[in-house]
Amino acid sequence: MRILRRTLVVLLVIVLVLVAGAVAVYWWQRPMLRTGTGYAAHNACAVTEVAGRDDPASDLPPNPLVPYLSVDVDRDEAVTTGSLLGLLAAQKAWFAPGFGCTLAGDAPDFGEATAVTSDGNPFADASAPSPSPELDAALAAAFGDDLPAADAEALGTRAVVVAKGGELVAERYADGFDAETPQLGWSMSKSATDLMTGMLVQQGEVALDDDGLRPEWTDGRADITIEQLLRMTSGLEWDETYDLGTPITQMLYNEEDMGGYVASLPLEHEPGTFQEYSSGSTTLLCSVLAERTGLGADLPRQTLLGALGLESATFEPDAAGTPVCSSYLWATPRDWAAIGQFALQNGEWNGEQLLPTDWMARSLEVTPVDETDDPGYGMGWRVNTLADGSLRWPGLPADTYYASGHDGQKVIVVPSEDLVVVRMGFTPAADDEPSEVQLVEDVVAALASPGGE
Structure with a gap:
């Protein structure tokens, strides 16, 4: 026993x-x-x-x-x-x-969302374009029509929209998607945030050199400016790696006040000296903008989305009412094309100048820093011509710039061709960027061919 x-x-x-x-x-x-x-x-x-x-x-x-x-x-x-x-x-x-x-643990209350209509958006209700055979072939390649089925699935293209001279000239969608289906831009949201910030600068709500952005910042963080948050040179400690306990996963999935969390992080570098890709910087910026304007979660709808007529667009907030400006903008590919067109037109929309006239030039300027983990990153946009004069994408014009998001989201703008190309998809496994660059090369060649537009 x-x-x-x-x-x-x-x-x-x-x-x-x-x-x-x-x-x-x-x-x-x-x-x-x-x-x-x-x-x-x-x-x-x-x-x-x-x-x-x-x-x-x-x-x-x-x-x-x-x-x-x-x-x-x-x-x-x-x-x-x-x-x-x-x-x-x-x-x-x-x-x-x-x-x-x-x-959020409990249902948040953001109030009533401001209504947004497609008025003034030339792409929203445009007729489906009739592209040339050359453009059709360019889009077919982007969808992997010539690839084995498994490779085409891995490529994962869901939409391509092409605008030339401010008009839609080609578009195509994968099965299950169409011109009315909003798609998540992921980090293309950062480029949209740059435009939204520019609108607030134009309105006199904020300035790029504003500092003292958080009342609790009584140390070196008080020197951080709005421009440094846009350029990701704030110096705040960060790690964009999606792994256990890193700031990016903590912010997106374990913090109801994402801006407050990022603001609590210590300085790792003197502001303005070190560029580190940081989704935290952009979301922190939007917490500042939402607070200063008093618009909270409605900020994007009362600025960029409403002004451009992006009726399909949704900029999702955190539980504190801060738009998650690093990652969570949904819009149809046509509305993403409108965002690119707005940038291409230097902030002019339906005869009204909504951005400072030098905003895009400044956004595309790559300022010198001691070190960077993202060469060619300006204010929310990446450029083709790097600081040393070399081209990121030698097959595309030097003035090309673009918005880029996870899983192969791209809005590529080519001013010298008066061209905007949107590619969206789900490409977690494939090395998708070469195919996106090839798409734009093919589109430029198709538009220049005798069949042209």
Whole structure:
């Protein structure tokens, strides 16, 4: 009997140790697990409610967690819950009309979204273009028509829109997508934020050299300016790596006040001396803009989206009401083309100058710093001509510049060709940038051919 009791005690201790170990591992890994469940919840909410699609799982990137993620949609409460095995590390994404989906413990209240119509947007209601055979061939290559089915699927092109001289000349969409389907721009949102900031500068709401941006900044951070946040030279500590405990995953999936979180980070470099790609900088900037204008989550709708007639567009906020300007702008490819056209026209729209006349020149200026991890990055846009005079893309004109987002999102502007090319897709595995550059090369050649436009 004593032996049996001792055996039972030993087994009980072993079980308790195993359980304690499992709990410890869970809490250690919980931030990363919440990254997965938060991504799943936000993605499912936005794909269904913002994009109007019924296949959110097709937008989940390859990840070992994917087979174990559960998503539950409650349309009555307008909430989507993502969890691991239906139980662990649960995250909730709440949908609000006009504002899209927001990760939060409780339903946020952003007030009523300002109505945005497509008035004044030349692309929104334009007739479907009839491209030349040469342009058709360029778009066919971008969709991988000449590739084996598996390679075309890996390429993942979902939309291409081409505007020449301010008019649509070609467009094509993948199955399940059309001209009315909003698509997520990811970091192309940063380029849109540059334009939104320029509008506020033009209105006198802010200035590029404004500093003292946060009341709690009483140290060297008080010297950080709006321009440095746009250029990602603030010097704030950051790591854009999507991994356990890094600032980017902490900000997007574990912080309800993303701007406040970024503002709490210490200085790693003297402001203006070191350029480090940082989604935190752009979202922090929008927390400043939202607070100074008093517009909160409605800021994009009362500035860029409304002014350009981007009726399809949704700029999703965090739970504190800060637009997540680093990552969460949804719009149809035609509306993304309108954003590129606005930049191409140097901020002039329907006869009104909405940006300072030198705004785009300044946005495309690459200022010298001691070190950079993103050569050719200006204020929210990347340029083709690098600081040493070399071309990032030798096959494209030197004046080319572009917005770029995760999974192969691009708005490429070529002023010397009066051209805007939008490519959108889901390309987590393929080396997609060469195909995007080839697309623009092919479009330029097609437009210059005898068949032309």
